Amino acid sequence: MSVFPKVSLRPEVENYLKEGFVNKEIVSAFGKEAAERKFETLLKHLSHPPSFTTVRVNTHLASVQHVKNLLLDELQKQLNGLSIPILQHPDLQDVLLIPVVGPRKNIKKQQCEAIVGAQCGNAVLRGAHVYAPGIVSASKFMKAGDVISVYSDIKGKCKKGAKEFDGTKVFLGNGISELSRKEIFNGLPELKGMGIRMTEPVYLSPSFDSVLPRYLFLQNLPSAVVTHVLNPQPGEKILDLCAAPGGKTTHIAALMHDQGEVIALDKIFNKVEKIKQNALLLGLNSIRAFCFDGTKAVKLDMVDTEGEPPFLPETFDRILLDAPCSGMGQRPNMACTWSLKEVTSYQPLQRKLFTAAVQLLKPGGVLVYSTCTITLAENEEQVAWALTKFPCLQLQPQEPQIGGEGMRGAGLSCEQLKQLQRFDPSAVPLPNTDVDSLRETRREDMLQLANKDSIGFFIAKFVKCKST
DSSP states (O other): OOOSOOOEEOHHHHHHHHHHHTOHHHHHHHOHHHHHHHHHHHHHHHTSOOSEEEEEEOTTTSOHHHHHHHHHHHHHHHTTTOOOOOEEOSSSTTEEEEEOBBOOOOOOOOSSEEEEEHHHHHHHTTTOOEEGGGEEEEOTTOOTTOEEEEEEETTSOOOTTBSOOOSSOEEEEEEEESSOHHHHTSSOTTOOSEEEEEEEESSBOOOOTTSSTTTEEEOOHHHHHHHHHHOOOTTOEEEESSOTTOHHHHHHHHHTTTOSEEEEEESOHHHHHHHHHHHHHTTOOSEEEEEOOGGGOBOSSSOOOTTSSSBOSSOEEEEEEEOOOOOTTOSSOOEEOOOHHHHTSHHHHHHHHHHHHHHHEEEEEEEEEEESOOOTTTTHHHHHHHHHHOTTEEEOOOSSOOSBOOOSSSOOOHHHHHTSEEEOTTSSOOOOBOHHHHHHSOHHHHHHHHHHSSOOEEEEEEEEOSOO
């Protein structure tokens, strides 16, 4: 059930996306009306959260069952005794799924209001509380301890510190203010910590802030699928080319039983520090993270740099390129203010990174390319380009295959499309989940919904047949 407006995009961006989803190949196969309907459904679904929260268990430190038991206790405390099941994914044994309850329609709106930024609002819809820096505006009489209604300023029009706001805002639920209006807007830039504790969110999800941090990693389902598709083995040397914040890096190390070497690169220093912190927290010693530009990761002379970037060609057994992208598959996303130039700027960068990855991969090695976007240009078009540009690459079937096949429009064959995974947020109707319906729903039906109702995501797997 759709309770929010469709994702708000600049007209030229929406038209660009529509051209991709209503392209000649798709219209020829399914008809123009069906293609346009599917595109409109996609825009509606992007503004809503997925129907499950996904967490990955750090199997390096604990068993899945042990962590599941700890998490059940935590949910009982957080949700005041509400009985919410936790499902272990049958094809991803280290992944736990928690159903999201919502949308909840009988929440009484309060006179006292707070407006939060769009990014903060998106986090609230996935279980977060509101932290002080995310609060843009609050009613003039708001005091600590007040029950207040929280709204998202999806178009970024509210002025910081405003006492009221009549622009476009979306109701997120009610919470209890931890701070007064005066404390929030007293001009101190270092104000941090919780601003509003959400007590009646429109979508009820557990908060994972400081919850079992050594045992759990909050990830979207397709992000956990990627590492299983890469299938790292103990003793191998593996490169995560664009690694921050380290979710997939640490997953690679865990699947290898922390035996071998995982090199993680990112060109932003603070993000690299975060990868190192996550590796330390999760007790993983096989990870070495470097602040380095992945496009320059290939060493041009043949002098070895003793394990630091840049690297000699054909150094790695497997490479993950989870590429920087337009992020248009993220959910919930009620508004994107990006220009067309920004949305289309990623394809050249992805190709530079891909070229470096092919050079760094050993013959017989595996390269997995992924994005969290829905555009044809960053996904299937990149696969078509890669297969033409690098005859040494062969597209491979993926295991596990949980997403749908690739999208038509890039000239790939039906057989090639079946070897891709595209997670399509419009694949199933938006669910309307309450606690009673959870009791009556079969486990198989819940798992099927979890697989389908995810963020937009894309995965391609290649093997390198000979030296470049």
